[in-house]
Amino acid sequence: MLKYVVKRIGMALITLLIIVFLLFILVRIMPGNPFPSERMSAEQIANKRAEMGLDDPILTQFARYMGNLLQGDFGKGTSLYNGAPIKTVLSTCISNSFRIGGIAILLGTAVGLLLGIVAALNRGRFMDGFCTVFSIIGVCVPSYVFLIFLQYNFSFKIPFFPYFFDPSRFLFSSVMPSVSLSLFTMSTIARFTRNEMVEVFDSDYVRLAESKGMYGRRLVTKHVLRNALIPIVTVLAPLVVDLLTGALVVEKIYGINGIGKLMVDAIAGEGIDYNYVLALGILYSALYIGIMLVVDILYGVLDPRIRVAAKGEEA
Amino acid sequence: MSEEAKTILDIKNLDISFRTNAGVVHAIRGVNLDLRKGETVAIVGESGSGKSVTMKAAMGLLDSNATVNSGEILYTFTDESGREQTVDLLKLPKKQLRQSINGQRIAMVFQDPMTSLDPTMTIGKQIMEGMFLHKGMSKEAAHARALELLTLVGITDPEKRFRNYPHQLSGGMRQRVVIAIALSADPDILICDEPTTALDVTIQAKILELIMDIQQKMKLSVIYITHDLGVVAKVADYVDVMYAGKIVEVGNVNEIFYKPKHPYTWGLLSAMPDMDTDDDRLYSIPGSPPNLLHEPEGDAFAARNQFALAIDEKLDPPLFKVSETHYAATWLLHPDAPPIEIPKELKARIARAQREVEKYL
Secondary structure (H helix, E strand, O other): OHHHHHHHHHHHHHHHHHHHHHHHHHHOOOOOOOOHHHHHHHHHHHHHHHHOOOOOHHHHHHHHHHHHHHHOOOOOOOOOOHHHHEEEEEHHHHHHHHHHHHHHHHHHHHHHHHHHHHHOOOOOOHHHHHHHHEEEEEEEEOOOHHHHHHHEEEEOOOOOOOOOOOOHHHHHHHHHHHHHHHHHHHHHHHHHHHHHHHHHHHHHHHHHHHOOOOOHHHHHHHHHHHHHHHHHHHHHHHHHHHHHHHHHHHHHOOOOOHHHHHHHHHHHHOOOOOOHHHHHHHHHHHHHHHHHHHHHHHHHHOOHHHHHHHHHOOO | OOOOOOOEEEEEEEEEEEEEOOOEEEEEEEEEEEEEEEEEEEEOOOOOOHHHHHHHHHHHHOOOEEEEEEEEEEEEEEEOOOOOOEEEEOOOOOOHHHHHOEEEEEEEEEEOOOOOOOOOOOOHHHHHHHHHHHHHOOHHHHHHHHHHHHOOOOOOHHHHOOOOEEEEEHHHHHHHHHHHHHHHHOOOOOEOOOOOOOOHHHHHHHHHHHHHHHHHHOEEEEEEEEHHHHHHHHOOOOOEEOOOEEEEOOOOOOOOHHHHHHHHHHHHHHOOOOOOOOOOOOOOOOOOOOOOOOOHHHHHHHHHHHOOOOHHHOOOOOOOOOOOOOEEOHHHHOOOOOOOOOOHHHHHHHHHHHHHHHHOO
């Protein structure tokens, strides 16, 4: 198992290195100017380029960037936040996005699993139909529409929750964005759990367990859930990344200073901020790779077929 | 094979239909079957004839779209206080069926050992589950008993296998484990649903011998569901031939193999591969079983039956008595029927088989 994990981590690091390189090149090729050019003269721009080393050969730039990156330095923005260190700006945004995303993930997964289980246990009955309709709505309607709906009802008509995000009342003001973000995850997980469980219920091994005399809760917890959970972990992974990295529109609408909003600002601001785009790209990739790594390890825990094979012990 | 043995499972007039998207499929159309203590009954028939459904009904494992229209499945057992009791398994609530019958009274061995074990649970745990459920055994006692069962079903190194997961075992071993699971709570009746179909030919005989051996040791009554007449000949005391949701011929194994009366049984026997038959091609019964979505009028087999009489198109034949133990549902047995004999090739084949057997007696 340890060897398996070490190997997976090694692979992940190599993947990340390749991604950073590609991102670096792509950002440089991107059309547009890294500075707020409308406010600067040609001379100023030339000076700025020279100062930031943008005129050096691209590989030299990459080597310099990697050198800084390995020391945990993302550099400074080329146009955003007056050149404040990216690390500082990013850490505030990450903490906002991750906390709101994290709540959304927990809520979405917990309620989604519960809904899916209830639906599967009541196959063909009311709860199953309800869950199906709920899932379709949850998957089809974008999260910001839910957010606007919530804002209208619970900030405007019944003034209970704040209109906008307020870091000083973090939990309270993140209820609405978290709930609206969680609906997609919730629906996906509910649908998936329901289908997986129905499939497992029809399996031969559940029939055997029933023929042994297993029924009810014991049957579900001992035989059905564990087998149904394995594929659910797979769908959960990309959902987690999506939620953690913030939802662009929801953050924009609710005035949350998060990574999604930062990304939009970095690209659609007065200039394309090379370093922010790059830093965010690396963050997204690292998260994705990291979560996939966790999933791979989780598989091993849940599924003995993978665990035992990884141990190299064959019958 | 004592004649006085008590009937422990008595299926009476069982009638089951399934609701499907295409309509109602009348899969079981009045099945009668009995199993006496210590005996082995084989239910033979083509795929879709209703063999498995009949036994699934007894286990309470019918799919949710099934409806039992009529009939009863009477199971007679001696309870803890030594009193004899008879229950109708179809009337028992599912929870009670699972608690008091499944596993500890009637257990089942399934067709495909590759899929019938839970892939995420060790072999040992899966065997012990039944003991915890029905016997309230302690962990140590269950562990010891599970090792005993693994040894009984012929698994070497039971300690190691106990901790293995199903994917670490071969198909034959897994079927042994499934048998061990079935035996874990000392059942009276073992239902084997095509226990060897998914296995290599070399393993088949071993598994059958194992089941027969265990049947002796544990005084089990066994029901085989199979389409393999070779299996039937090897294991069964009585044979029920099933066609389109009905039992068309029933008799002891000698009567079915040497004196078959129903044209369908003739067809089944003729379709068995045999080295000495002069045909170049293997005989197969023409046509295919009727679609029970549209229930046939008269005898369901008539359309494929070269000996069909006019009445077969109109009226379903009742079971005609041939001997105390032998019945067949064919109009050919009616006193007014024209004398139609068993096909020549089959007759020759049976005669050959009998001579063969006599050599060994």
